[in-house]
Amino acid sequence: MTRLTLPAPAKLNLMLHILGRRPDGYHELQTLFQFLDHGDELTFSRRDDGEIRLLTPLPGVDPERNLIVRAARLLQHSSGCRLGADIELIKRLPMGGGIGGGSSDAATTLLGLDRLWDLRLGEERLAELGLALGADVPVFVRGRAAFAEGVGERLTPVEPAEPWYLVLVPQVAVSTAEIFSAPxxxxxxxxxxxxxxxxxxxRNDCQPVVEKRYPEVRNAxxxxxxxxxxxxxxxGGCVFGAFPDQAEADKVAAQLPESLPGFVAKGSNISMLHRKLQSLS
Structure with a gap:
């Protein structure tokens, strides 16, 4: 295999409770993750010279700090692999939206390059590597709806209902660090x-703070x-509501102002990334 295209799905936090702050500054939390059949798309092309190149950099983001590049280099370093990759990204998920765009891209990179480079490190090891990149990355690596505890790394697979969701995307990028440090x-x-x-x-313990600081989110x-x-x-800043079917979600979406972007997507307890990988096996 020399080329591989994979999705990087969005997620929703169906609830988020913050239990306390740890001595290391991180927060103890409990949250419920579910995936959406909507996301970014990454294409990986194998290189034999060990170079990692992101061919579609994001405006305003240093490629070397991009989670995609960091994930690829981390996988290279930890496995001793001498192969490289050209990586192309089709970006659909908003940055700072709370739907996991960067973390999902990182997880897809770990799983995709593990397959492309024939490393076969296994889900457990890839999830460990993912945690070094961000607390949300392991849930995307594992690809199953989960109740998460700790900083988000202790995962219990769950099977909540899989409704259709309307997700609204207020035109703001909410800083996670800002919200978690808010007094x-x-x-x-x-x-x-x-x-x-x-x-x-x-409930979402972050919601009152975000509503207070970002009127665009409150209005949505x-x-x-x-x-x-x-x-x-x-x-945040994305907000969502659940519907029994696509038609109901589409009906409400059609009544919202064009100035407030959004999308309709099916909730899924198995991520579309893992469904795609399984189809390739």
Whole structure:
């Protein structure tokens, strides 16, 4: 295999509770991840000279700091592989949207190059490498809806309902670091069980902070709440609502102003990346 094209799916945080701050500055949290059948697309072409080249850099992002390049170099270094890759990215997921664009790209890079370079490191090792790149990366590496604890690295596979979602994309890039360092952020939510989350749901402790600091997000929540219960995903700025079918989601999407972009996508407990990889096996 010398060329491989794979999706990098979006995710939603269906709830996000923050239990406390750890001595290392990270936060103890509980969250419920589910994937969307919508995302970026990456194409990897094998190089024999060991070079890693991102052929489609993102405006304003140093290629060497891009999570795609960092993931590729980390995989090279940890495996001792002397192969390289040209990487092309079709970017659909917004940056700073809370739907996992950068983390998903990194996970797709780890899984894609593991396959392209015939390393066969295995999901467990790739998830370990992913955690060094970001707390959300392991869930994308594993590719199954999960209840996450710790900093997001302790994953329990779950199977929530798979509705259709309307996701709105306010035109702001929310800084995760800013939200997690906000003095008004609630950091004392009591721990709950997986069962109670699946039965009763939960809230997003970051939502009040984001609404206060980003009026565009607050306005999107107000607008979507007129039709369905609207929630923030992650630290935002994307907001979403669940619908029983695509037609209902499309109907609401058609009534929203053109100044507020969005998309409709199916929720999925197995990521489309893993479905694609399985089809290639």
């Amino acid at each position: 008004e952020l609630t950091r004392d939510s009591p721990a709950i069980t997986v069962r109670s989350v699946l039965e009763r749901g939960g 929540l107000i607008l979507l709440n007129k039709f369905v219960s609207a929630r923030l995903t992650g630290t």
